[in-house]
Amino acid sequence: MATIERESHVESPPWPARVHDWLTTVDHKKLGIMYVALAMGFLIIGGIEALLIRWQLMWPESRIFGQDTPTLFNQLFTLHGTTMVFLVGMPVLIGMANYLVPLMIGARDMAFPRLNALGLWTTLFGGLVLYLSFLTPGGPPAIGWFAYAPLTGHTFARDVGTDLWAMGLLVSGVGTIGAGVNFLATILAMRAPGMTLGKVPFFVWTILWTSVQILLAIPPLTAALIMVVLDRQLGAHFFDAANGGSPYLWQHLFWFFGHPEVYILILPVFGIISEVIPVFSRKVLFGYEFMAAATMGIAFIAMGVWAHHMYCVGLARTVDIYFAAASLLVSIPTGIKMFNWLATMYGGRIRFTAPMLFAIGFLAMFLIGGLTGIMLAVAPVDFQVSDTYFVVGHFHFTLIGGTLFGVFAGIYYWYPKVTGRMLSETLARWQFWLLLVGFLLTFGPMHVSGVLGMPRRIYTYLPDRGWDVWNQISTIGALIQAPSYLIFVWNLMASLRSGPPAGDDPWDAWTLEWATTSPPPPYNFEEVPTVRSRRPLWDFKHPDDPDWKYEG
Amino acid sequence: MSLFLPLAVSGLNRGVSVFHPASPATESIRHLFILVLAISGAIFLVVEGVLCYSILRFRCRSSDPGTEPPQVYGSKPVEIAWTAAPALVVFILVLVLARTEYEVRVRPPKPQPGDEALFVTVVGRQWWWEYRYEYFNGEALGFVTANELHIPVGDAERARPVYLTLVSADVCHSFWVPRLAGKTDLIPGRQNSMWLQTTEAGLYLGQCAEYCGTQHAYMLLRVYAEQPSDFRRWLENQRKPAVNDPSVQTGRQTFLGLSCVNCHRIRGTSAAGSYGPDLTHLMSRATLAAGVVPNDRLQLRRWVADPQQIKAGCLMPSFGLSEGQVGAIVDYFLTLR
Numbered sequence: 048m049a050t051i052e053r054e055s056h057v058e059s060p061p062w063p064a065r066v067h068d069w070l071t072t073v074d075h076k077k078l079g080i081m082y083v084a085l086a087m088g089f090l091i092i093g094g095i096e097a098l099l100i101r102w103q104l105m106w107p108e109s110r111i112f113g114q115d116t117p118t119l120f121n122q123l124f125t126l127h128g129t130t131m132v133f134l135v136g137m138p139v140l141i142g143m144a145n146y147l148v149p150l151m152i153g154a155r156d157m158a159f160p161r162l163n164a165l166g167l168w169t170t171l172f173g174g175l176v177l178y179l180s181f182l183t184p185g186g187p188p189a190i191g192w193f194a195y196a197p198l199t200g201h202t203f204a205r206d207v208g209t210d211l212w213a214m215g216l217l218v219s220g221v222g223t224i225g226a227g228v229n230f231l232a233t234i235l236a237m238r239a240p241g242m243t244l245g246k247v248p249f250f251v252w253t254i255l256w257t258s259v260q261i262l263l264a265i266p267p268l269t270a271a272l273i274m275v276v277l278d279r280q281l282g283a284h285f286f287d288a289a290n291g292g293s294p295y296l297w298q299h300l301f302w303f304f305g306h307p308e309v310y311i312l313i314l315p316v317f318g319i320i321s322e323v324i325p326v327f328s329r330k331v332l333f334g335y336e337f338m339a340a341a342t343m344g345i346a347f348i349a350m351g352v353w354a355h356h357m358y359c360v361g362l363a364r365t366v367d368i369y370f371a372a373a374s375l376l377v378s379i380p381t382g383i384k385m386f387n388w389l390a391t392m393y394g395g396r397i398r399f400t401a402p403m404l405f406a407i408g409f410l411a412m413f414l415i416g417g418l419t420g421i422m423l424a425v426a427p428v429d430f431q432v433s434d435t436y437f438v439v440g441h442f443h444f445t446l447i448g449g450t451l452f453g454v455f456a457g458i459y460y461w462y463p464k465v466t467g468r469m470l471s472e473t474l475a476r477w478q479f480w481l482l483l484v485g486f487l488l489t490f491g492p493m494h495v496s497g498v499l500g501m502p503r504r505i506y507t508y509l510p511d512r513g514w515d516v517w518n519q520i521s522t523i524g525a526l527i528q529a530p531s532y533l534i535f536v537w538n539l540m541a542s543l544r545s546g547p548p549a550g551d552d553p554w555d556a557w558t559l560e561w562a563t564t565s566p567p568p569p570y571n572f573e574e575v576p577t578v579r580s581r582r583p584l585w586d587f588k589h590p591d592d593p594d595w596k597y598e599g
Numbered sequence: 600m601s602l603f604l605p606l607a608v609s610g611l612n613r614g615v616s617v618f619h620p621a622s623p624a625t626e627s628i629r630h631l632f633i634l635v636l637a638i639s640g641a642i643f644l645v646v647e648g649v650l651c652y653s654i655l656r657f658r659c660r661s662s663d664p665g666t667e668p669p670q671v672y673g674s675k676p677v678e679i680a681w682t683a684a685p686a687l688v689v690f691i692l693v694l695v696l697a698r699t700e701y702e703v704r705v706r707p708p709k710p711q712p713g714d715e716a717l718f719v720t721v722v723g724r725q726w727w728w729e730y731r732y733e734y735f736n737g738e739a740l741g742f743v744t745a746n747e748l749h750i751p752v753g754d755a756e757r758a759r760p761v762y763l764t765l766v767s768a769d770v771c772h773s774f775w776v777p778r779l780a781g782k783t784d785l786i787p788g789r790q791n792s793m794w795l796q797t798t799e800a801g802l803y804l805g806q807c808a809e810y811c812g813t814q815h816a817y818m819l820l821r822v823y824a825e826q827p828s829d830f831r832r833w834l835e836n837q838r839k840p841a842v843n844d845p846s847v848q849t850g851r852q853t854f855l856g857l858s859c860v861n862c863h864r865i866r867g868t869s870a871a872g873s874y875g876p877d878l879t880h881l882m883s884r885a886t887l888a889a890g891v892v893p894n895d896r897l898q899l900r901r902w903v904a905d906p907q908q909i910k911a912g913c914l915m916p917s918f919g920l921s922e923g924q925v926g927a928i929v930d931y932f933l934t935l936r
Contacts, residue, residue: 114907114911115911116911117813117814117816117911117912118813118912121810121812121813121815189812189813191810195770195771195809195810196771197769197770197771197787198770198771198810198811198812202769203769203770203812288787288788289787292788293788294770294771294786294787294788295786295788295789328657329659329667329668330667330668330670330671331670331671331672333671333672333673333674334672334673334674334677334678335672335673336673337673337678337682359773359781359782359783359784359808359809360784360786360789360791361765361783361784361786361789361791361792364700364701364704367700367704368693368696368697368700371693371696371700372689372693375689375692375693376689378685378689379682379685379686379689382681382682382685383678383681383682385646386681387673387678389646389649389650389653390671390677392650392653392654392657393649393653393657394657394668394669394671395653395657395668396657396658396659396660396663396667396668397653397654397657397658397659398659399658399659407650407654410650411647411650414643414646414647415643418639418642418643419639421635421638421639421692422632422635422636422639425631425635425692425696426696426700427627427628427631427696427699427700427703427781428628428631428632428635428696429781430628430703430780430781430782430783431617431625431628431632431777431781431782432617433781433782433808434773434782434808434809434810435808498616498617498618499615499616499617500614500615500616500617500775500777500804500805501615502775502806502807502808503810504810504815504816505806505815505816506815506816507816507817508816509819509891511614512614512615512804513614589667594670597670597672598672
């Protein structure tokens, strides 16, 4: 198989034909790769924004852009947040799922290949609309990523940047909804013979529930963004208190999307981790059924906890207590996941190659983000630390320590399948340690500056507050992190040409994607495999001791 | 790791730390925070401990046989145990936080003669604070000041609580003085309330905690908690109209003749604007521009000449006044004690 692949590579068509092929493709694998590439591009842009933010906060009363500093800083954190959530986090996970779900369930493609292509291009288009704001006279929006009304109203944001922000997110949201529909249809209707819903690889199970959340959470955001555009362009008054509208309503609408969104950004990562840890511990995933139920539990509870972002708006006491209790409930299924991953490692033979390194990084760091999340769920504690750097530290531990470490684990794990080449282990180790040290130095001290009273989203601070040293450590940490991303991108590109050939199944893994060639042919599988357990390749490799004998 | 947090801040600037409470509400939040930190710290140690143990104990060795380790598919009793244990912790946490919630979120009573309670309406504005003093000890006050909130301290006999009504004139803001109370938002179209109370006299710092536009960073808060006698003296002075010093007639005329009066009020004169800070007793305040610079002749001159140099983007424009006009106005301001 591998030789055939190499021969066809030599005879590849001229570049205009190849570009045309990529631009018009409806192949889930090519679309998946483009999703991930798009996310990596925006990751670099969002990262540069983050470095500028850290540079400005290094010293008290600093003005790195002179007189324009306040506005530019506010634009930077707005773009940084929006970019990382909508143009990095979601596309990278949707892209990976796009590539992997059909392969993992033994399908030829996604259920709706054209819808799939539409999703990619609308996501890109939405991002371009947002970044077009740089070319407008007022520049990008300065409203923060959750864009609290009435800051988005025409009175307070006169420039077109805010319109571009709303319409960019609206457009990319349509693409996301399309992806959600597509995953649901694919997973529910296109599984290989014998693969019941109870036997899908765990990553596929998490994508199923992520898609349910996408369908429940993104449409309210779309509706709310349309209301913003109507307010701004047609003089509606949805969020205008002076004319009977309600800025408070925006907060409910936004967080009704915004909280499930954080689970949209973490559930697929739970899936990645649940694939990587068993393979590199050489053990079956411990407690699959409980893990599956916990995933469902998180998806359901997450729909009813949004107002824990709003403890300070003056809700009734009983409402505070309800949302605190509901938010704390999430920790139970999340704890189940953590314990089951540890139980999977326990008694295994752990190989510390790059995917496992990042998966262990995920376990260690996401735990911290989860625990600070418990603190923030406790409403009275949140009265103090809400909207401070404590929160900034918390969600970066979940989104970098959680989502990004998990994504890196996944990319190191599946890159050999996608390209037929192995990534460099040496570069992976450099990337991992620089990222881990830089990450801890950047976001650890934020918890301290937060409890010392530093609010988020301030472009500067007075020297008498005692926040300088914590900010300086953060900035140094950011500088240590920065090269790790460049090493990663370099590794991705260099290994494409010079990485050692991977073969079909370099990790000795157990799910269906490893049964085909690396890279897989356009049709994925020569014949549709029949599945009898959750680890079809384990059954194949151990005919004397197959899984289906033990699974209930 | 998490227990490190209170230690890390113990020796540091106490001014705005949530671990140095000066009111009953922040004290009970601190207790709750420490409890949650302790629980989280315990979970952290157990989980990271098991993780480290597994990494060391179960790493692949060259001496391992070539076969796979025993496959363990799961265990119902174990799963039930690690579902029930966190559920118990959650249950206890909910009970404790409910108690704290009721200790912290006190509903304001009606002002009564003899209650020695202070009622102030706080108006959040881009990027400063307006304080409308409503009642003290049941007596209507009816004056307006800006940026520096004065409150009386309580003692063993009288608590002297302060009840704030929070409204916004433009966008969302959040009132946060970490040592006195958790934050409460000021939202257009809504009316919120909060409760402060302390027995420690002194200056308490804070700042707006909800992003509110260009100068969110410099929407600073200063709360002066004073002995009741000092507070009453301050109150009596604030209730008077502005000082009318004949020696600064030129400055007064200049001020009243310019567009300053469209936004600023000086009680006792024809200046009755309500969009900017009330200047009646400007010199009773220690800072300018919501706590950004000290309120002295030099900074007043800079501010009147071009506020954008001190607080870029603030809503007061530079009027291009002459040196003479600026000097005369500042001389007049310096008499507004």
